[in-house]
Amino acid sequence: MKIKTLLQPGSALLMLGAMALPALAQDTAAAPEVAVAATEVPVHTVYILNTLLFVVSGFLVMWMAAGFAMLEAGLVRSKNVSMQLTKNVALFSIAAIMYYLIGYMLMYPGDAWTIPGVLGAFGVATLEPVGVAPDAADALDYASTGSDFFFQLMFCATTASIVSGTLAERMKLWPFLIFTIILTGILYPIQASWKWGGGFLDADFGFLDFAGSTVVHSVGGWAALTGALILGARKGKYVDGQVHPMPGSNMPLATLGTFILWLGWFGFNGGSQLAMGSVGDAADVSRIFANTNTAAAGGAIAALILTQILYKKVDITMVLNGALAGLVSITAEPLTPSLGVATIIGAIGGVIVVFAVPLLDKLKIDDVVGAIPVHLLAGIWGTFAVVFTNEDATVYGQVASIVIVAVFMIVTSGVVWLILNGIMGLRVSEEEEMDGLDKGEIGVEAYPEFTKI
Structure with missing residues (x-):
């Protein structure tokens, strides 16, 4: 995500030195040279602008939590809406605490690796002192530690949000929340x-993943897939070889959620430039915004046209997930493509969704909101697509890294799911599933005037 090992609190790295580096994107790819001499921009200005980028991008990504909540609320049935809303509020809160207690230092250990390049440091996150003196330039980091922690936390929380929707409508609340503790505190930060964090995929494989098509999205997708396989499908979804659709409760909410996610993605990808203190950085951030937007549009249009061709009618859920798949696809490299290529990358993500959703049904893998096609499969595609636009990427480095992360997440998340299933059970009872999880698990129904009829 960045050259974090150089930027720990108390680092001797000067802001002036940081300005002389290429733009520090989350995959450390070189950016065009800055046209303005570094000496023309005060070091404190760079510090302030970088911090501002992190803070603004961070709260944009935080807004994606609302997007996931609305998307899931719209795509589940009325009797399960409160459950999904509860899970989304709880998982975000859990991620915030776990990332502070253990995740941040595991992810960015600096020189304090427990196992060099593999396992980070154990300890809580710490911030710089209150009221940093403006003349203490030799003690300033590249940006404030608080803004960095806040920004990185949002990526951690996003990973857990991906899992929530796939396992909806049949999973107990507390096993999910315990899994979230482990995912956000340990599994996500390690990989x-x-x-x-400058680990072995970066150093030895030259892996490029600008803002997380693999590091965030496919990680959440693998955790969701292993959970879905162990949990099983909803009752009545697959009967006698037939797929029985279970339409969502509220398409306006699902559409609102999609647009909120689309908006938040500008912080997700744009903030991953990790620098705003030069002309080159500012231009690159704007380029990332444009490419991110057009990739989403490409994914939505591809799904729109393809569902019309295949089913003779447009499927709004496919269009929404097509847009999200376009966003996931461009996330691994939103800087180097042209607008046209970014549109194509996003459009292929939309195509993947349209074909992957029925494929999962054939395999009897019940993914309520389509998170596996959107985040896992489009994430894999987007990570591989980096080789087409970034000359520093290699097929071996990208594919090997995808496989390594996949094996790690399948094994670790699978073990956690199985342990939770053995100790407390993952599924609600058949009666609770039929009545709805709002009544059985939460006690507050989202639409009581409808679900009590």
């Missing part, structure tokens, strides 16, 4: 350190 993210391998790339963004």
Whole structure:
């Protein structure tokens, strides 16, 4: 994600030195040379602008939590809406605490690796002192530690949000929340350190993943897939070889959620430039915004046209997920493509969704909101697509890293799911599933005037 090992609190790295580096994107790819001499921009200005980028991008990504909540609320049935809303609020809160207690240092250990390049440091996150003196330039980091922690936390929380929707409508609340503790505190930070913390995928494989098509999205997708396989499908979804659709409760909410996610993605990808203190950085951030937007549009249009051709009618859920798949696809490299290529990358993500959703049904893998096609499969595609636009990427480095992260997540998340299933059970009872999880698990129904009829 960044050259974090150089930027720990108390680092001797000067802001002036940081300005002389290429733009520090989350995959450390070189950016065009800055046209303005570094000496023309005060070091404190760079510090302030970088911090501002992190803070603004961070709260944009935080807004994606609302997007996931609305998307899931719209795509589940009325009797399960409160459950999904509860899970989304709870998982975000859990991620915030676990990332502070253990995740941040595991992900960005600096020189304090427990196992060099593989396992980070154990300890809580710490911030710089209150009221940093403006004349203490030799003690300033590249940006404030608080803004960095806040920004990186949002990526951690996003990973857990991906899992929530796939396992909806049949999973107990507390096993999910316990899994979230482990995912956000341990599993996500460990594998993210391998790339963004300067670990072995970055150092030995030359892995490029600008903002997390693999590090965030496919990680959440693998956790969701293993959970879905162990949990099983909803009752009545697959009967006698037939797929029985279970339409969502509220398409306006699902559409609102999609647009909120689309908006938040500008912070997700744009903030991953990790620098705003030069002309080149500012231009690159704007380029990332444009490419991110057009990839989403490409994914939505591809799904729109393809569902019309295949089913003779447009499927709004496919169009929404097509847009999200376009966003996931461009996330691994939103800087180097042209607008046209970014549109194509996103459009292929939309195509993947349209074909993957029925394929999962054939395999009897019940993914309520389509998170596996959107985040896992489009994430894999987007990570591989980096080789087409970034000359520093290699097929071996990208594919090997995808496989390594996949094996790690399948094994670790699978073990956690199985242990939770053995100790407390993952599924609600058949009666609770039929009545709805709002009544059985939460006690507050989202639409009581409808679900009590």
